[in-house]
Amino acid sequence: MTGLPCSGKTTIVRAMQKIVPNLAILDGDELREWLSPKDFSKEGRVEHNKKVAHLAKLLLKHNVPVGVSLVSPFIENRSDARKIVADDSRFFEVYVKCSLDECETRDVKGMYKKARANEIKQFTGISDPYEAPENPNFVVETDKETLDESVQKLLNFLKSKNVA
Secondary structure (H helix, E strand, O other): OEOOOOOOHHHHHHHHHOOOOOOEEEEHHHHHOOOOOOOOOHHHHHHHHHHHHHHHHHHHHOOOOEEEEOOOOOHHHHHHHHHHHOOOOOOOOEEEEOOHHHHHHHOOOOHHHHHHOOOOOOOEOOOEOOOOOOOOOEEEEOOOOOHHHHHHHHHHHHHHOOOO
């Protein structure tokens, strides 16, 4: 799942975990604590995305379903992840589309406010770009749908691909 910070990526994956047996969640914020600590440069983001993709590939190799929740701001990052996983029957780019205004409204950590005050550098959507997917496998619009609607739509999509 890719989308702006606070778009609902992690919320959707956590809701799906209650429905999909043994779903492993690879959440960008959680993984940053130990996998790629706090390097938000473009190079750091590229490296972080590659590490997460390799971790997802290992889990998939052992038939563990994986939900990945990353901002993954660059098209190149997501293309590299697809190449690393190397299994298009199990890799789906899901765009969690949400307006910047709504993401800022949802921001319980105050990150957007800090980014707008220039206290956080290289913040995606404010001082760093977010390149929306050009041709995602699936889109949920979390500023127009309820959480239940987004989860159900995504589950229906995954079922249609025989992976849920």
